[in-house]
Amino acid sequence: MSSTQTAPDSAETPLSVAVIGAGPRGAGVLERVAANLGTEWPADRPLILHFIDPFPAGPGRIWRFDQSPLLKLNSMAADVTMFTDETSVIDGPVRPGPSLSDWVDQVRAGTIELTPVDAALAAEISTLTGADFPTRRLQSLYLDWFFRTAVDDLAGAVTVRVHPARAARVDDLPGGDQLVLLDDGSSIVAHLVLFSLGHNGSQPEPEHAALAGFAERHGLVYLPPAFTADADLSAIQPGQNLIVRGFGLAAVDLTVLLTEGRGGRFDRDHTGRLVYLPSGTEPRLFLGSRRGVPYRSKISSTLVGDRPVPRFFTTAAAARLESESESLDFTAQVWPLIAQESLWGYYRELFTGHPERVSLPWAEFADRFATIDPRALPIAAGSPVAADARRSSHPLVEFGADAPAIEQDITRFRELVAEGVPDPVDRLFLPEFDRPLHGLRFESGEELQQALREHIRADLDLRTLPEHSATLGLFVALLTSLFTLSDIIDSPKWSARSRVRDIHGWWLGYFSFIASGPPGHRLEELIALSEAGVVEFLGGDLWVEADETTGLFHAGSANVDTVVTAAALVDARLPDTSVSRSDNELLRALISSGGGLEHVVADGDYVGSTGRLLVRQHDTRVVDADGGLHERRFAIGPYTNSPFVGAFSRPRTNAISFRENDKVARALLQHLATLPAATSVDA
Numbered sequence: 001m002s003s004t005q006t007a008p009d010s011a012e013t014p015l016s017v018a019v020i021g022a023g024p025r026g027a028g029v030l031e032r033v034a035a036n037l038g039t040e041w042p043a044d045r046p047l048i049l050h051f052i053d054p055f056p057a058g059p060g061r062i063w064r065f066d067q068s069p070l071l072k073l074n075s076m077a078a079d080v081t082m083f084t085d086e087t088s089v090i091d092g093p094v095r096p097g098p099s100l101s102d103w104v105d106q107v108r109a110g111t112i113e114l115t116p117v118d119a120a121l122a123a124e125i126s127t128l129t130g131a132d133f134p135t136r137r138l139q140s141l142y143l144d145w146f147f148r149t150a151v152d153d154l155a156g157a158v159t160v161r162v163h164p165a166r167a168a169r170v171d172d173l174p175g176g177d178q179l180v181l182l183d184d185g186s187s188i189v190a191h192l193v194l195f196s197l198g199h200n201g202s203q204p205e206p207e208h209a210a211l212a213g214f215a216e217r218h219g220l221v222y223l224p225p226a227f228t229a230d231a232d233l234s235a236i237q238p239g240q241n242l243i244v245r246g247f248g249l250a251a252v253d254l255t256v257l258l259t260e261g262r263g264g265r266f267d268r269d270h271t272g273r274l275v276y277l278p279s280g281t282e283p284r285l286f287l288g289s290r291r292g293v294p295y296r297s298k299i300s301s302t303l304v305g306d307r308p309v310p311r312f313f314t315t316a317a318a319a320r321l322e323s324e325s326e327s328l329d330f331t332a333q334v335w336p337l338i339a340q341e342s343l344w345g346y347y348r349e350l351f352t353g354h355p356e357r358v359s360l361p362w363a364e365f366a367d368r369f370a371t372i373d374p375r376a377l378p379i380a381a382g383s384p385v386a387a388d389a390r391r392s393s394h395p396l397v398e399f400g401a402d403a404p405a406i407e408q409d410i411t412r413f414r415e416l417v418a419e420g421v422p423d424p425v426d427r428l429f430l431p432e433f434d435r436p437l438h439g440l441r442f443e444s445g446e447e448l449q450q451a452l453r454e455h456i457r458a459d460l461d462l463r464t465l466p467e468h469s470a471t472l473g474l475f476v477a478l479l480t481s482l483f484t485l486s487d488i489i490d491s492p493k494w495s496a497r498s499r500v501r502d503i504h505g506w507w508l509g510y511f512s513f514i515a516s517g518p519p520g521h522r523l524e525e526l527i528a529l530s531e532a533g534v535v536e537f538l539g540g541d542l543w544v545e546a547d548e549t550t551g552l553f554h555a556g557s558a559n560v561d562t563v564v565t566a567a568a569l570v571d572a573r574l575p576d577t578s579v580s581r582s583d584n585e586l587l588r589a590l591i592s593s594g595g596g597l598e599h600v601v602a603d604g605d606y607v608g609s610t611g612r613l614l615v616r617q618h619d620t621r622v623v624d625a626d627g628g629l630h631e632r633r634f635a636i637g638p639y640t641n642s643p644f645v646g647a648f649s650r651p652r653t654n655a656i657s658f659r660e661n662d663k664v665a666r667a668l669l670q671h672l673a674t675l676p677a678a679t680s681v682d683a
């Protein structure tokens with residue numbers, strides 16, 4: 001146990017909070033507790049904050065320093081802050097501080113001192129610009145500094161104790177105090193507990209257990225969904241065929257670790273083209289997924305058109321929808337408005353920022369666009385409506401008697417775009433954007449490789465060149481819509497099916513595909529790896545088979561007849577959230593003891609589970625198995641049924657994570673203040 005700050009002597013017995021999980025969210029709550037002292041807590045009243053985590057406090061597990069220097073954030077340095085600012089709408093005080101890139105400036109200027117760093121980090125710090133994608137190790141230093149600064153800033157009689165251990169369970173003591181048992185055999189008694197457990201793995205699903213069994217029987221390699229930075233990749237042999245199922249950020253990290261991480265190098269040839277120089281120890285990676293294409297790359301252009309102001313999915317529209325509907329369905333009611341807002345964001349930037357690329361005045365396009373039924377916008381032209389809706393990844397909506405009118409609006413939208421946007425490169429239709437390989441057939445694997453490389457190159461152009469800043473308009477509109485959605489996400493009116501299937505289902509994946517992709521340079525590297533023959537693309541609607549006859553894995557796709565055979569398979573994605581099947585003993589104990597409840601939802605004949613821990617949104621109090629609020633427990637993070645908010649944010653975006661941190665910090669302090677005089681706590 002290490003104490004980072006000691007309170008002055010006081011006759012009063014201290015009250016205490018045990019924060020389990022000291023990753024960026026736990027650290028963010030600490031900063032908010034510090035900010036709210038004095039107003040929500042008497043400055044001279046003793047308070048102990050225990051931070052329990054086997055990983056370093058501040059960075060936690062995901063951002064620990066001890067990981068490959070090749071792994072990066074998927075945000076630019078200027079877009080990462082842990083601090084509130086003038087846009088933050090919070091009850092507690094705003095306390096500004098440096099973004100990651102400002103922090104690096106201050107390190108360079110010597111106003112922030114770091115303990116000596118290795119040569120790679122020193123080089124990164126000396127050259128980093130706000131537009132660079134920093135390494136996770138650099139972010140680790142920023143988060144470590146953030147935590148230490150928050151501790152130093154604590155006013156009054158507050159003590160922080162850091163416990164480098166894993167919490168195994170939390171029990172209620174008579175009278176309500178909380179007994180936290182740690183895996184080093186020690187325990188802590190606290191008045192309140194805040195669970196901030198972040199991302200957790202889960203015990204294998206039946207499919208993964210079956211694949212693992214198959215691999216074991218036949219001496220193959222199979223890696224189930226996991227955190228790539230933690231996975232043991234040593235069993236994957238040089239030159240071996242490796243099927244990678246999934247094309248998101250986990251697949252990108254895996255590719256980095258198995259190529260550059262194995263000694264390969266990227267270089268530029270005399271034309272400036274990126275080339276990959278293999279080390280010879282890489283496997284041969286076959287990448288595929290349902291979409292068959294990587295996530296859309298991060299955008300580096302800037303907006304030059306009219307200021308983005310929500311027009312269709314506004315705060316008022318969301319509130320109206322919520323109050324006027326008996327029951328809410330995301331796919332049927334909200335998604336069309338988000339689609340409308342997203343397309344509006346895209347075309348507004350295209351027309352107002354790049355008038356030379358369009359052939360109608362914005363006012364005319366805008367007026368005609370606004371008359372199109374929003375339900376037509378996520379669906380491609382052609383008939384019948386339902387068949388084309390299959391192009392996109394969300395479930396179908398039955399339009400019934402409205403179908404013919406919607407068909408007409410689909411056609412009107414297509415005609416409007418064709419008339420106003422001469423270059424097909426500038427035309428955006430959401431179904432094709434979401435599933436670019438859908439319905440395409442290639443004669444050979446090589447044709448597919450070429451098509452994929454062209455697709456990735458075109459995507460890179462669209463998301464980096466200044467003349468294509470309309471894609472940033474799309475991104476901003478989608479992000480704003482996510483914030484707007486958070487206003488009504490607590491509504492009890494969501495149908496159970498929509499909550500499970502849509503909000504905690506396809507919508508998250510869709511948003512990540514468009515807005516949480518890798519840095520552009522990773523996609524350029526993917527092209528170079530493909531040209532070097534180290535990476536091959538499998539296509540979309542990927543299928544994988546465990547063939548007992550050959551004792552090998554087979555994989556193929558809907559786009560080409562080629563079938564790949566391999567002795568190694570990786571499911572490259574994060575494990576699904578399931579608190580009852582979590583690999584985190586503490587979460588499982590919470591559920592099995594009745595101290596917490598998995599979020600099961602039901603209406604009519606539908607019963608489903610979001611897999612998350614049920615908390616009351618208003619203050620994040622944990623709901624127990626009887627449906628009551630636990631008196632002493634709070635929980636935040638991606639394993640709870642609160643909306644996913646991440647931990648850090650772009651500056652000046654009124655970030656939801658900071659609003660949530662402020663809310664829970666104040667709730668903790670307010671709740672502590674109502675407790676009877678302290679009894680038996682660990683000081």
Ligand SMILES: Cc1cc2nc3c(=O)[nH]c(=O)nc-3n(C[C@H](O)[C@H](O)[C@H](O)COP(=O)(O)OP(=O)(O)OC[C@H]3O[C@@H](n4cnc5c(N)ncnc54)[C@H](O)[C@@H]3O)c2cc1C
Pocket residue numbers: 020021022023024025026052053054055059060061062063072073074075165166167168196197198199200227228574584585586636637638646647648649
């Ligand atoms: C692989 C990965 C990459 C990501 N990259 C980005 C990115 O580039 N940009 C971005 O904005 N977001 C990214 N995210 C999103 C991520 O949600 C946030 O960056 C952030 O890590 C969330 O903070 P957290 O504290 O809630 O969770 P975590 O960072 O997961 O921290 C939770 C902490 O709880 C601890 N813990 C869990 N159980 C126990 C226990 N029983 N006892 C004690 N301690 C426990 C863990 O050790 C961990 O340190 C990424 C997420 C993942 C999984």
